[in-house]
Amino acid sequence: MRxxxxxxQSAFYGATGWNRDNSYSxxxxxxxxxxxxxTPRGLRLTLSSLATPHFATAYQxxxxxxxxxxxxxxxxxxxxxxxxxxxxxxxxxxxxxxxYSPLAxxxxxxxxxxxxQDVLAYGRLYLPMSMLEALMVKRISPTLQMQVSAVSDQxxxxxxxxxxxxxxxxxxxxxxxxxSSDGGLMGIRGLYNFGxxxxxxxxxxxxxDVENGTNAPERERIYGRFSAxxxxxxxxxxxxxxxxxxxxxxxxxxxxxxxxxxxxxxxPLMGTLSWTYAVMAGRNCSLGxxxxxxxxxxxxxxxxxxxxxxKKGAWTVDADIDGDADVTSGAQTNPLPQRSFQAKxxxxxxxxxxxxxxxPDLSPAVVPHVASExxxxxxxxxxxxxxxxxxxxxxxxxYSGVLKARLDHHWRIGLLWEGxxxxxxxxxxxxxxxxxxxxxxxxxxxxxxFSSS
Amino acid sequence: xxFNFNWSPLTADAEFYKRAQELLTNALNKSPKPPIIVDxxxxxxxxxxxxxxxxxxxxxxxxxxxxxxxxxxxCYSGDAFLTLRTRVQANPLNTYLSAKxxxxxxxxxxxxxxxxxxxxxxxxxxxxxxxxxxVFSKQKGITxxxxxxxxxxxxxxxxxxxxQFVREYLQRTIEGQLRNLMMDELPAIIHKLSLRxxxxxxxxxxxxxVKENVENEAVVDPFxxxxxxxxxxYGHVLDANEIASLSLDNGSGAQSLFSQKNMLRLAALTDSxxxxxxxTPGIRNxxxxxxxxxxxxxETGASTPIVAPTLxxxxxxxxxxxxxxxxxxxxxxxxxxxxxxxxxxxxxxxxGLGLGAGKHSRSFRKKKTRVVNLRRPKTESETSSDAxxxxxxxxxxxxxxxxxxxxxxxxxxxxxxxxxxxxADRVRFxxxxxxxxxxxxxxxxxxxxxxATSRAHATLPADESKVPSSNMEQSKPAGSxxxxxxxxxxxxxxxxxxxxxxxxxxxxxxxxxxxxxxDTPPPAYQPTQ
Numbered sequence: 001m002r003x004x005x006x007x008x009q010s011a012f013y014g015a016t017g018w019n020r021d022n023s024y025s026x027x028x029x030x031x032x033x034x035x036x037x038x039t040p041r042g043l044r045l046t047l048s049s050l051a052t053p054h055f056a057t058a059y060q061x062x063x064x065x066x067x068x069x070x071x072x073x074x075x076x077x078x079x080x081x082x083x084x085x086x087x088x089x090x091x092x093x094x095x096x097x098x099x100y101s102p103l104a105x106x107x108x109x110x111x112x113x114x115x116x117q118d119v120l121a122y123g124r125l126y127l128p129m130s131m132l133e134a135l136m137v138k139r140i141s142p143t144l145q146m147q148v149s150a151v152s153d154q155x156x157x158x159x160x161x162x163x164x165x166x167x168x169x170x171x172x173x174x175x176x177x178x179x180s181s182d183g184g185l186m187g188i189r190g191l192y193n194f195g196x197x198x199x200x201x202x203x204x205x206x207x208x209d210v211e212n213g214t215n216a217p218e219r220e221r222i223y224g225r226f227s228a229x230x231x232x233x234x235x236x237x238x239x240x241x242x243x244x245x246x247x248x249x250x251x252x253x254x255x256x257x258x259x260x261x262x263x264x265x266x267x268p269l270m271g272t273l274s275w276t277y278a279v280m281a282g283r284n285c286s287l288g289x290x291x292x293x294x295x296x297x298x299x300x301x302x303x304x305x306x307x308x309x310x311k312k313g314a315w316t317v318d319a320d321i322d323g324d325a326d327v328t329s330g331a332q333t334n335p336l337p338q339r340s341f342q343a344k345x346x347x348x349x350x351x352x353x354x355x356x357x358x359x360p361d362l363s364p365a366v367v368p369h370v371a372s373e374x375x376x377x378x379x380x381x382x383x384x385x386x387x388x389x390x391x392x393x394x395x396x397x398x399y400s401g402v403l404k405a406r407l408d409h410h411w412r413i414g415l416l417w418e419g420x421x422x423x424x425x426x427x428x429x430x431x432x433x434x435x436x437x438x439x440x441x442x443x444x445x446x447x448x449x450f451s452s453s
Numbered sequence: 454x455x456f457n458f459n460w461s462p463l464t465a466d467a468e469f470y471k472r473a474q475e476l477l478t479n480a481l482n483k484s485p486k487p488p489i490i491v492d493x494x495x496x497x498x499x500x501x502x503x504x505x506x507x508x509x510x511x512x513x514x515x516x517x518x519x520x521x522x523x524x525x526x527x528c529y530s531g532d533a534f535l536t537l538r539t540r541v542q543a544n545p546l547n548t549y550l551s552a553k554x555x556x557x558x559x560x561x562x563x564x565x566x567x568x569x570x571x572x573x574x575x576x577x578x579x580x581x582x583x584x585x586x587x588v589f590s591k592q593k594g595i596t597x598x599x600x601x602x603x604x605x606x607x608x609x610x611x612x613x614x615x616x617q618f619v620r621e622y623l624q625r626t627i628e629g630q631l632r633n634l635m636m637d638e639l640p641a642i643i644h645k646l647s648l649r650x651x652x653x654x655x656x657x658x659x660x661x662x663v664k665e666n667v668e669n670e671a672v673v674d675p676f677x678x679x680x681x682x683x684x685x686x687y688g689h690v691l692d693a694n695e696i697a698s699l700s701l702d703n704g705s706g707a708q709s710l711f712s713q714k715n716m717l718r719l720a721a722l723t724d725s726x727x728x729x730x731x732x733t734p735g736i737r738n739x740x741x742x743x744x745x746x747x748x749x750x751x752e753t754g755a756s757t758p759i760v761a762p763t764l765x766x767x768x769x770x771x772x773x774x775x776x777x778x779x780x781x782x783x784x785x786x787x788x789x790x791x792x793x794x795x796x797x798x799x800x801x802x803x804x805g806l807g808l809g810a811g812k813h814s815r816s817f818r819k820k821k822t823r824v825v826n827l828r829r830p831k832t833e834s835e836t837s838s839d840a841x842x843x844x845x846x847x848x849x850x851x852x853x854x855x856x857x858x859x860x861x862x863x864x865x866x867x868x869x870x871x872x873x874x875x876x877a878d879r880v881r882f883x884x885x886x887x888x889x890x891x892x893x894x895x896x897x898x899x900x901x902x903x904x905a906t907s908r909a910h911a912t913l914p915a916d917e918s919k920v921p922s923s924n925m926e927q928s929k930p931a932g933s934x935x936x937x938x939x940x941x942x943x944x945x946x947x948x949x950x951x952x953x954x955x956x957x958x959x960x961x962x963x964x965x966x967x968x969x970x971x972d973t974p975p976p977a978y979q980p981t982q
Contacts, residue, residue, distance in 0.1 A: 025560050133556045151554045163557040178559050183549060187559050231564050233546060239618055240545030242564035265563035270544050272566035294568055 001040075001418050001427040002096055004048035004451050005072050005122060008056045009137075011084030012076050016118045016139050021103055022174040023167065024189040024229035027246050030100055030261040031276035034288030034305035035406050039414050039429030040445030048451040050086035053079035058451075072124035072133075078116075086453035089423035093399050096425070097418050099307055100278060100286035102259055103225060103250050105197055106171045117141075129153070132160075144168050157182070172198055183238045189231035196225035196252055224251035224260075243269060271296040284309040284399075303408035310419070312400040411435050412442075425449040474499050476645060480638035481537070487626055488551040491569050492540035498575075504531030506581070519591040527603075529581040536575045543568040543619070570612070574627065578608040586946060594647035597640045598947055604632050 013020050020026060042064030050056045056074040061067070085091050094101075122135040131153040138146045145167045152160035158181070165178040175190040227248045234241040246265035251257070259280040266273055271294050278288035286307040293300045401419025411434040418427040427447040432440045474496045481494040506529035515522035542548050546565045550558055583603030588596040609627050613619040718734040725732055 025562055027562055131554075133554075135556075149557050151557045153554065156554070161553065161557045163559060165559075180557065180559060182553060182557070185549070185559065187561070189562075231561055233559065233561060233564055235545070235549065238545065238549070240549065242544060242546035242561065244561065244563035244566070246562060267563045267566045270566050270568040272563065272568065274563060274566070292566070294566075297568060297570060299569065 001425065001447055001449065004046060004058050004449060005056065005074055005124070007091075007096055008050065008074055008076075008080060008084055008086075009120065009122065009135075011080045012078060012118070012120045012137070014083040015076075015078040015080055016116075017142075018139070018145060019104060019106070019169060019171075019174075022106070022169050022171070022191060022193070023176060024174075024191040024231055024246065025176070027191070027227065027229060027248050027265070028263055028276055030250070031263065031278045031288045031290055031305075034100065034278055034286060034307055034404070035276075035290050035303050037305075037404050037406070037414070037416055039416055039431050039443060040427055040447040041443050042445050044445070044447045046447070046449040046451075048086075048449070050081060050084065050451070050453045053081040056080070056086075066128070068126065068128045070124055070126045072122065074120065074122045076118070076120045078118045078120075081453065086451050087423070088425050088449060088451040089420070091425070091451070093402065093418075093420065094309075097402050099309070099402065100259070100261075100280050100288075102253050102261075105252060105254070106193065106225075129155075143170055184236035185233060186236060187231065187233040189229065191227055191229035193225055193227045196223060197254075198225060222251070222257065223255040224249055241269075243267070270294070284311065301409050303406055305404065305406035308403045308405075309399045310401045310403065311398050423450065425451075470499055472646065472649075473642075476642045477535075480634060480642055481630075483638070484630075484633060487630070488548040489542050489622070489626060490539055491542050491567075494537050494539040496535065497538050497573070498534070498536035500534055502532035502534065504529075504533075506531065511584070521587070521589040523587055524600075525585045525587060527581060527583050527585050529579065531579075532577075533579060534575055534577040536573060538571065538573045540569045541572045541623075543570045545622075572612050574609060574611045574623065576607055576609060576627070576631070578606070580605040580607070589647075591651060594644050594651055597643050598944055599636055599640075600947060600950070602632060603635050604628065607631065 010020065021029065042062055044060065044062035046058060046060045048056065048058035054076050056076075058072045058074075059069070060072075061069040116139070118139045120135070120137040122133075124133040125131070126133075131151065133149070133151050135149045136147070140146055147165045147167065148162065149165075150160060150162040161180060161182040163178060163180045163182075165176055168175045171193075173190060173192045176188065178187045178189075179185070180187075227250075228246070230243065230245040232241070232243045244265055244267045246263060248261065248263040250261040251259045261276075261278045263276045264274070272292060273295065274290065274292045276288065276290045278286065280286050288305040288307075289302070290304075291300070291302045401417065404414075404416040404418070406414045413432040413434065414429070415432065416427065416429040418425070420426070425448070427445075427449075429443075429445050429447075430441055431443040433442050434440065436442075477496045477499065478494065481496070486494070506527050509526040509528075511524040511526055513521075513523040544565060544567055546561065547567045550561075550565050581603045582605045584600040585603075586598045586600060588598075607624075607628055609620070609624045611620065611623055613623060715736065718736050721732070721734045722736070724730065725734075
């Protein structure tokens with residue numbers, strides 16, 4: 001489960017129109033969400049709240065043998081309540097639970113860039129060990145963002161570290177430069193996009209133009225964006241460095257077929273090759289695989305992961321049948337003209353338009369969202385987003401939970417079951433080692449989160 | 454005195470290497486490894502080589518059949534080598550990130566991908582230079598403490614010799630790890646090995662010896678402090694040897710010298726000095742003094758390090774064959790002096806032994822007196838001088854200051870005319886009543902004079918006229934040894950060493966202050982008996 005503050009932070013990026021995905025460091029984000037999700041350890045309780053649109057707090061108490069906790073505060077100059085639902089009973093689960101997330105359209109994002117110099121400040125104090133984390137994000141210009149993160153801890157050398165990062169995002173390409181006080185590490189990484197929507201966005205009319213183009217049927221077969229990038233690090237104090245290159249192909253939301261993401265990364269210094277492949281196999285199921293190979297040591301590794309969403313209606317047989325019927329009928333009757341309109345939206349809507357069309361009638365559970373719609377509709381283009389978000393919520397509110405599982409070459413299994421009970425979000429996870437039949441459960445944990453606004 | 458260290462038998466024993474490898478492997482894997490080492494460290498080859506280390510004996514603190522304590526200086530630059538095998542992380546970025554908090558991690562995508570490489574490291578050309586405190590006791594095995602960082606240099610050759618920066622990194626990491634190993638783990642390894650070597654054969658041996666030692670065992674008093682124990686056990690053994698040489702002495706006298714009762718009283722007395730206890734045990738024929746006398750440590754530097762003055766004691770040591778040197782903090786202090794007085798003292802004791810042998814043959818006295826310094830931080834020395842015979846037992850490794858006087862004439866003078874200065878220095882008590890009252894009563898003047906002379910001699914030779922007897926020997930022990938509790942735990946000694954060194958430094962700084970204070974020994978007083 002993502003931490004509440006991380007969720008709020010992504011809301012800040014959403015509010016300021018910053019695309020987190022357009023960075024080389026998030027090249028593998030999709031497969032990482034499927035393969036490297038963190039399983040909780042011990043018991044952990046989080047109380048959080050978005051007290052005002054600009055201010056959020058979170059208190060965490062946990063125990064793994066010893067009791068520890070943390071207090072965190074977040075301040076943003078941008079009101080966040082439009083972009084994040086803070087109440088835990090209404091938070092859209094897929095957004096919080098890191099599912100297979102498709103790439104956002106670049107063209108749309110560029111339009112909503114604000115010129116304001118928005119600032120986010122975040123601090124977190126871990127109590128027994130009195131470790132302090134601080135983060136500051138400042139948007140300097142529509143294409144430039146600065147980010148400084150620091151940790152103060154007695155156990156660290158020099159008492160703490162600071163990492164500064166400057167991010168430049170031009171849409172077609174994004175560059176980051178970073179410097180760390182620890183070992184004098186300097187780094188630069190960049191990502192360049194081509195193909196797909198980027199190729200089309202060069203023309204003034206953007207996506208619509210492409211969509212109406214002559215080779216649209218071709219794109220329907222496979223329509224996505226290629227990205228290529230690299231990173232380079234050098235530690236000025238310890239005279240060491242590292243680098244890697246990577247490419248990615250990911251389908252865009254307007255792609256009609258099965259959404260997929262494939263990446264390949266190469267570390268030429270260490271001879272490591274890595275491939276990942278993630279696919280949304282069905283409405284409720286995503287699969288991911290990863291394979292590593294080292295050409296020098298012949299070491300290899302693989303892991304597979306799965307994500308299975310459980311629909312809220314699935315508790316009763318009738319609702320399940322209804323849902324299935326809706327899906328099939330919707331897929332058949334979906335008219336083509338709607339595509340261009342929906343292309344601006346997330347692929348999920350494109351793929352499954354029915355819930356947002358029909359669920360308000362079907363399910364009484366989404367009444368609160370319907371109530372919030374009129375206010376949202378009064379807004380301009382930003383309101384469109386909110387409106388879309390609200391509908392996404394309705395769509396995703398069908399889900400009551402998700403089961404994630406992964407297996408790697410050490411025969412270790414990670415299991416995670418996350419969901420919502422009333423207004424509590426829970427996350428139950430375990431790490432299992434199959435090679436130790438006597439005590440297979442290596443870790444076990446439960447996280448409970450409650451948030452309000 | 455010579456030691457014969459046999460180096461090759463260690464290598465001849467195949468089992469030894471196997472055990473040593475095992476212990477080394479365990480020790481290397483015990484402490485948390487640096488992140489670059491991603492696997493267990495295996496010791497695949499281990500050879501002590503053919504060149505033995507150079508051992509220099511700086512000081513022997515305790516020497517008995519079943520115990521030994523000494524300080525050595527060890528230099529080693531031999532051909533021993535050690536081959537380790539492990540797997541290391543070759544990506545420096547990976548190890549860099551492993552120790553960092555994730556919050557400020559740059560989170561590289563694939564640049565931190567790990568590459569583990571099997572690595573074999575050979576450590577050779579090991580150069581060691583160390584001061585070693587070695588404590589051996591049959592019950593507790595061997596304890597070794599390094600007083601300094603023993604590792605001088607080391608050659609690390611590995612699979613990565615061609616890559617400069619990896620090699621440097623490995624060299625640095627391994628040196629650090631090895632230092633840790635030497636200082637912390639090696640003593641434990643040696644202790645374990647020694648326990649394995651000694652404890653199994655100690656048990657049967659004890660049973661054999663038990664009958665022989667019944668008498669000895671009976672003497673040992675658990676309440677007595679270790680020096681007493683040392684005296685008894687060693688004295689007993691040597692009593693047997695003594696029979697030939699000391700046939701003229703009455704054996705009972707020798708025994709009474711070490712009477713358990715007296716020793717207990719002495720122990721109580723030292724305890725009462727160390728604590729606030731007002732109880733002072735009465736010891737017959739003994740004079741008490743608030744402190745035993747000036748210990749001119751500062752004078753050791755000024756005076757020429759002369760071996761001779763100690764010698765008059767050494768004969769006694771030879772005669773009664775009772776040698777104790779009880780070293781404690783102050784002795785360690787001496788060891789750390791640049792001039793190495795302890796080394797000097799060692800020489801003196803050796804020569805003293807030789808000289809004593811000659812002297813012993815001609816000296817026959819009946820009475821024995823012992824001079825026991827009860828003051829711990831002061832200069833030590835237990836002297837049991839026999840008034841009748843010249844067999845005066847001295848147990849001391851002292852580097853006395855004062856004028857260079859030939860030792861041969863000393864014994865008589867010590868007993869008679871020159872008894873006074875010595876008495877000023879230390880408390881004496883005699884085994885016989887006669888011995889104490891032979892001497893003139895002590896008073897302040899007499900006490901002061903010898904001291905003054907000694908100082909004058911060092912600084913102003915012209916003042917010697919004041920000295921009543923120019924030939925006066927005054928033994929001012931350098932304080933290299935002190936009778937004290939034997940500290941089996943060598944690390945305590947280490948700490949005490951630090952304290953003593955600080956005290957010494959302090960003393961060096963305000964030398965004059967100390968001088969003046971030392972000049973006036975307190976008046977003696979006699980307990981009512």
